[in-house]
Amino acid sequence: MKSLRTLKIVSILYLLIPSILFLLTWVHLWISIPCVLFISFYTWKTVFQQGIQAPINTLTLQNIVLSIFLSIVLNFVLGIGEFRPQTYDFQANNFKYYDLITNDLPVYYAKQQTYLCYYTGYYLPSALLAKVFGLATCRYISFIWSVLGLSLVFTWITTFTPKNAFSILLVVVVFSNTWIAVKLLMNVEFFQEYLQPYYFQLNQFKLITQSFVKNYAWATQHTLPACLGACMIIEEFRKKQSESDLKYLLLMLLSTMFWSPLTTIGLFPFVAISFLINFKNVFSATKRKDLGLMFLLTISFIPLILYFISTEGVHANNTEFIWQTGVSWWLFFYLLYAFSNFIGWGILLRLYENTPKLLWIIAVFFPCLIAIYRIGIYNDFNIRVSFPSFFMLSILVGISVIERLNWKSVSGGIILFVLFFNSLSNINQLEKGIFPAKILTTIEKPFIFKATNMLEFQRVAYGDESAVLEYSLKKDSVFERYFLKK
Secondary structure (H helix, E strand, C coil): CHHHHHHHHHHHHHHHHHHHHHHHHHECHHHHHHHHHHHHHHHHHHHHHCCCCCCCCCCCHHHHHHHHHHHHHHHHHCCCCCCCCCCCCHHHHHHHHHHHHHCCCCCEECCCCEEECCCCCCCHHHHHHHHHHCHHHHHHHHHHHHHHHHHHHHHHHHHHCHHHHHHHHHHHHHCCCCHHHHHHHCCCHHHHHHEECCEEEECCEEECCCCHHHHHHHCHHHHHHHHHHHHHHHHHHHCCHHHCCHHHHHHHHHHCCCCCHHHHHHHHHHHHHHHHHCHHHHCCHHHHHHHHHHHHHHHHCHHHHHHHHCECCCCHHHEEEHHHCCCCCHHHHHHHHHHHHHHHHHHHHHHCCCCCHHHHHHHHHHHHHHCCEEECCCCHHHHHHHHHHHHHHHHHHHHHHHHHCCCCCHHHHHHHHHHHHHCHHHHHHHHHCCCCCCCCCCCCCCCCCCCCCHHHHHHHHHCCHHHHHCCEECCCCHHHHHCECC
């Protein structure tokens, strides 16, 4: 039981560390130190002094070892630490590490006359250590940091069905998106204009939901907080909602923000529902002190909130509703996307009564709602905000399949076939990482396209000034004027 409590403590500290580091390195100390002190006090009060309820199931040493081993293998084959080929996005990621290590903090780009404005929560701990131990060590530090995070995720998952730990982890790792539906439609000439491998493209509007493996390989910084947050939320929903630890949930939610504000948005509905269900309890006489603490915690994260809303990245050129795409068949593609990625799995979960109803309803329909609006060149808003829900569904489907499915029945055979066939794209992704191949760039030498920093790379790689704006702090913003350390 003690180890389960330790899992919750280590998980929240893992998420929280980057925010603390940001406040101390980016914000005026007269502002950041009081914020850090209160966040530390709140964490101690919530996690250490008051204690937190242990998860429902048990945790075994065997499952911990399994989780660590699988985490090492996946990080290795997916390119973390530069041991194997990395996805295209790591050309940008390696520049992020390089700029954080080789520049004073906060990072200022003299040529572009702007400060870096980006969620660097995943990169900052490794980069700060590499400032001390040398640029060459960052690849190893980032590997260890990533292994720790993914080990926590996998360990959480094993607590949901401890007797079938390997099976549930296998289902979650290979669980895939809608690529089968896209693959079948690509053979029809009429649809080819609107389809790309693995996703739908309605002119500039992309509808993408990435699987866990592809999300981790392409955007580790978004995936780790999304997965940890999803696991913590599943645990809370498996308890009676009246017993939800709201102080812990709020701390978790705010701690994910510097990792990925889009992940925070994706987790928000689940936390908000927990607060609404406990509305009367929150404002009761016995809980008013907790309410005050939660209010002050939110105030302590205001520098981070102001930092993100001070970005130049959101503008009219990269935002639109799906019905503004000019594609007459937009409703068909939207419904196909929603059903194949989310609603179809919701129907399966409805057949198995062991899944908390409110949890899967939110996980199914919230991503469908946010899919109607695009933000970003590649619609990162849809990809990242929907992923926490998608990851929850992969866990819930895995639990249902392992604990309730009759494998010998016709329906059971069909479900297993769909799961296996749909997993082939992920298996192919993992297979590519088994064998060594040339790495395009490294953290030590990220230079490509004659770019010398992150902003130059963005401009050349995307051929669009808006790609540079997504990493730039708005000049004379509230954050720059009153909070930024110069």
